[in-house]
Amino acid sequence: MVTREEIKVKLKRNVIKNRFIHSINVMELAAELASVYGVDQEKAAIAGLLHDCAKNIELDRMLMLCDEFDIVVDDVERLQPKLLHGRVGAVLASKEYGIYDETILNAIRYHTLGRENMTMMEKIVFVSDYIEPNREFEGIEEVRELAFIDIDKTMIISLNNIIVHIIAKGALVHPVAIMARNDMIKKRM
Numbered sequence: 001m002v003t004r005e006e007i008k009v010k011l012k013r014n015v016i017k018n019r020f021i022h023s024i025n026v027m028e029l030a031a032e033l034a035s036v037y038g039v040d041q042e043k044a045a046i047a048g049l050l051h052d053c054a055k056n057i058e059l060d061r062m063l064m065l066c067d068e069f070d071i072v073v074d075d076v077e078r079l080q081p082k083l084l085h086g087r088v089g090a091v092l093a094s095k096e097y098g099i100y101d102e103t104i105l106n107a108i109r110y111h112t113l114g115r116e117n118m119t120m121m122e123k124i125v126f127v128s129d130y131i132e133p134n135r136e137f138e139g140i141e142e143v144r145e146l147a148f149i150d151i152d153k154t155m156i157i158s159l160n161n162i163i164v165h166i167i168a169k170g171a172l173v174h175p176v177a178i179m180a181r182n183d184m185i186k187k188r189m
């Protein structure tokens with residue numbers, strides 16, 4: 001298996017500086033949460049490190065890559081191609097970084113919108129992305145504490161905040177984010 005150090009060297013060339021720092025932060029937090037929730041720490045770390053590996057790809061190239069990788073793009077994604085960086089990132093993680101573990105690839109694939117029936121690995125990367133040390137939003141300290149106690153509740157709060165934020169901006173809400181949110185809530189009812 002490729003080492004984290006090898007991945008870092010490559011990633012540094014493919015993303016801007018702030019994105020690289022963010023990736024390291026997500027990697028570290030994901031590893032910590034993995035130990036709390038009993039999933040493979042190394043895999044969580046690699047998923048955290050690579051989750052945004054496609055984030056700095058030009059948007060027209062993102063759509064070209066979707067074509068090349070047979071990723072079916074829906075209307076919301078076509079209008080907001082940034083949403084595709086998780087799915088494109090998962091393909092690049094295997095093609096360019098040599099990662100073939102599906103649990104890692106799915107955590108990368110679903111870190112932007114979530115999905116129904118998320119695995120623990122997927123939740124950990126999703127949450128780590130949202131609350132890593134460089135993030136700032138009202139009430140983040142409480143969410144950071146909660147992440148180590150109740151990851152599902154943390155997921156719901158994160159998805160709620162993200163959806164509200166998208167609505168406030170006037171952008172399109174992807175239905176999969178709503179489905180992910182409702183799924184998490186249903187399971188607690």
Ligand SMILES: [Fe+2]
Nearest residue numbers: 051052055112
């Ligand atoms: Fe991302």
Ligand SMILES: [Fe+2]
Nearest residue numbers: 022051052129
């Ligand atoms: Fe991210």
